[in-house]
Amino acid sequence: MTRPPNDRDRELDALLRQPGERLSPPDGSWALVTKRARRRKWAKASLSIAAVIVVIAGAVPAIIAVRGNSNDQKLIESNPVHRTSTTPKTTPKVTPDTAASGTPSPSPTVTPTIVGTPTVPIVPTGPVAPPALDNFTPTSVSFVSQRSGWLWGATGRGGLGRVAHTMNAGQNWTTVGNTPAVLSTAPGGDGDWGIRFATGVTGYVFGTKQYVTTDTGATWTQFTVPNLASDDPVVDIEALAGKVWALACSQPACTSLTLYGTSNLDPTGFTAVPGLSSITGSGGSEIDAGSITLNGTAVYVSGGGRTLWTSRDGQSFTTEQLPCSSGTTATDPLSAWRTTGLAVLCSHDAGPNGQTSTAYRSSDGGLNWKPLHPAKPGGGFSLALSAALAGTVEVGTTNAASRAYTIDSGGSWSQHNTDKFRMSYVGFINRMQVVALPDPAQRKRGFLMSYDGGGTWTLTQFPR
Amino acid sequence: VDVAVYSAWEAADVEAAQPAADALFRQHYAPLAGWCRRMTGDDEVAHDIAAEAFVRLLGRWSTVTDPRAYLYTTALNLVRDRWRKSERERVAIRKTVTTLNTMAAPAPELRMLVEGLPKRLQQVVTLHYFADMSVDSVARALGVAPGTVKRDLYDARAKLAALLDES
Numbered sequence: 001m002t003r004p005p006n007d008r009d010r011e012l013d014a015l016l017r018q019p020g021e022r023l024s025p026p027d028g029s030w031a032l033v034t035k036r037a038r039r040r041k042w043a044k045a046s047l048s049i050a051a052v053i054v055v056i057a058g059a060v061p062a063i064i065a066v067r068g069n070s071n072d073q074k075l076i077e078s079n080p081v082h083r084t085s086t087t088p089k090t091t092p093k094v095t096p097d098t099a100a101s102g103t104p105s106p107s108p109t110v111t112p113t114i115v116g117t118p119t120v121p122i123v124p125t126g127p128v129a130p131p132a133l134d135n136f137t138p139t140s141v142s143f144v145s146q147r148s149g150w151l152w153g154a155t156g157r158g159g160l161g162r163v164a165h166t167m168n169a170g171q172n173w174t175t176v177g178n179t180p181a182v183l184s185t186a187p188g189g190d191g192d193w194g195i196r197f198a199t200g201v202t203g204y205v206f207g208t209k210q211y212v213t214t215d216t217g218a219t220w221t222q223f224t225v226p227n228l229a230s231d232d233p234v235v236d237i238e239a240l241a242g243k244v245w246a247l248a249c250s251q252p253a254c255t256s257l258t259l260y261g262t263s264n265l266d267p268t269g270f271t272a273v274p275g276l277s278s279i280t281g282s283g284g285s286e287i288d289a290g291s292i293t294l295n296g297t298a299v300y301v302s303g304g305g306r307t308l309w310t311s312r313d314g315q316s317f318t319t320e321q322l323p324c325s326s327g328t329t330a331t332d333p334l335s336a337w338r339t340t341g342l343a344v345l346c347s348h349d350a351g352p353n354g355q356t357s358t359a360y361r362s363s364d365g366g367l368n369w370k371p372l373h374p375a376k377p378g379g380g381f382s383l384a385l386s387a388a389l390a391g392t393v394e395v396g397t398t399n400a401a402s403r404a405y406t407i408d409s410g411g412s413w414s415q416h417n418t419d420k421f422r423m424s425y426v427g428f429i430n431r432m433q434v435v436a437l438p439d440p441a442q443r444k445r446g447f448l449m450s451y452d453g454g455g456t457w458t459l460t461q462f463p464r
Numbered sequence: 465v466d467v468a469v470y471s472a473w474e475a476a477d478v479e480a481a482q483p484a485a486d487a488l489f490r491q492h493y494a495p496l497a498g499w500c501r502r503m504t505g506d507d508e509v510a511h512d513i514a515a516e517a518f519v520r521l522l523g524r525w526s527t528v529t530d531p532r533a534y535l536y537t538t539a540l541n542l543v544r545d546r547w548r549k550s551e552r553e554r555v556a557i558r559k560t561v562t563t564l565n566t567m568a569a570p571a572p573e574l575r576m577l578v579e580g581l582p583k584r585l586q587q588v589v590t591l592h593y594f595a596d597m598s599v600d601s602v603a604r605a606l607g608v609a610p611g612t613v614k615r616d617l618y619d620a621r622a623k624l625a626a627l628l629d630e631s
Contacts, residue, residue: 008625008628008629009621009625011628012621012624012625012628015574015577015624015628016574016589016593016624017593021495021498021499021501021502022494022495022497022498023494023497023498023500023501023507023510023511023514024493024494024497025489025493025494025497025511025514025515026511029489029493029511029515030486030489030493032515033489033515033518033519033522034485034522036515036519037518037519037522037523040519040523041523144508145506145508145509145512146506146508146509147506147509148508167549168549200508200512
């Protein structure tokens with residue numbers, strides 16, 4: 001039905017002239033903008049230099065040839081056949097290095113197919129098609145927005161890790177770059193097990209060795225965290241609001257955890273957080289797990305199964321206790337849905353009946369905890385938990401009969417359609433979009449995405 | 465060509481532009497990013513687009529006469545690119561997920577209305593209503609007569625009203 005013109009104009013004015021929203025820049029945005037502008041200027045200048053060199057390189061031999069044989073020049077001018085360029089035409093043929101065996105190699109093989117007779121060595125330039133994702137098993141995932149995310153994993157069983165990138169919310173993935181890091185499927189293994197991106201261009205692969213990229217994953221450079229021994233692994237890296245946090249473990253046994261921080265403008269400039277002593281295992285024992293959870297400016301660090309460091313502003317930290325009782329440990333990860341809303345899984349060995357786990361939530365930044373009631377139906381041992389809005393908790397589990405999620409803090413539970421997929425990691429990208437990774441023991445070649453807050457899931461499986 | 469001199473001049477240009485550009489950033493980033501969020505429904509994308517607009521502005525600092533118009537026009541082009549990509553994604557995702565509507569961006573009406581306008585009218589509407597520029601300023605920025613801008617705004621409002629009726 002057509003509305004009266006006056007109503008329509010008013011509605012239009014209300015839409016067009018409503019006060020504009022403001023979205024404040026994240027910390028360090030201006031510095032990042034100027035840095036990118038400068039980098040582009042220099043890239044442009046470099047291209048100009050390269051162009052000048054190419055022109056000179058082409059002109060000098062031509063001048064020499066012209067001066068050296070004027071008769072040839074006359075012949076060339078009188079005979080169009082000689083005007084044919086002597087520059088060979090090259091068609092780079094790219095052979096993906098993932099053969100049927102699935103064994104990865106550090107870089108793609110590029111075989112130039114040469115047409116004509118080359119007079120100078122041919123160096124293939126330009127982008128090379130990335131290797132295929134056959135048999136790709138993801139072990140870690142990092143999204144920086146609703147659409148842009150990266151997977152860390154390997155093709156085949158173990159071996160060199162691969163980074164895959166999506167720009168469309170997980171619909172399509174392509175491998176980017178090649179890291180020399182060896183994949184490990186679990187924290188504590190010998191290799192790298194995690195990937196985190198601080199921005200759309202700057203990211204990390206971490207574990208036994210640390211790598212950083214500042215070009216969306218195209219190239220990776222190894223770096224070390226200052227004052228950290230070369231064999232001390234980084235167990236977690238998380239980034240938000242311009243800050244990057246790393247949790248590192250002392251070796252040979254992981255007996256203490258230390259928190260480091262830096263800005264995403266100086267991605268490898270980690271320094272130990274001042275005034276914060278390390279989390280140590282009871283009686284010098286080995287620490288099972290540690291993780292960092294961020295929400296806004298709040299930083300939460302769990303370690304040793306019991307200890308929780310909290311900071312509302314990322315500057316001053318206090319030490320709290322996780323709700324896990326004696327004999328239980330906090331299962332990674334701790335999850336936060338707002339600056340003071342936390343959820344954690346406590347798992348304990350139930351003897352002959354195997355492991356069980358209980359989910360707790362806190363609404364005051366970890367000072368007080370309450371178990372989720374009623375408990376998740378079907379029992380079983382939950383591997384993963386994640387929270388988005390207050391009251392939204394998603395739980396992955398090893399028990400296929402209790403694939404459950406709740407959207408009201410455990411008031412009621414629903415079964416989701418993950419079939420035989422055991423989730424070892426669940427993460428909210430936003431309040432509706434959730435990603436889940438498989439239990440490494442399952443060796444699944446894929447991952448799950450939900451676009452409705454965890455109610456229904458879509459399995460993306462890489463080809464065998 | 466004295467490449468070294470050219471490079472130094474280009475680099476120095478950014479440095480010289482810093483104070484003015486810094487002030488411009490403080491004044492215009494938040495509203496520009498807010499507008500990008502209204503147009504894309506995604507905070508991260510909005511920050512990406514706003515930051516990219518400023519990067520490009522710094523790259524053309526010496527040739528841009530109206531930085532605000534340049535920022536919004538650049539952002540509009542980037543938003544259009546995002547719309548095109550999003551549409552392809554929506555088509556792909558809808559094939560597998562039926563609940564995508566729950567992911568709708570905030571204030572989709574405005575975005576959909578602006579998206580429904582021809583390119584030229586999008587630009588005029590963006591500069592006049594969202595960059596808060598006067599008709600004369602828009603005309604100067606686009607190199608057209610003020611009357612042309614007025615006529616485009618009139619046409620844009622007529623089309624927007626029609627789109628509102630359809631919605």
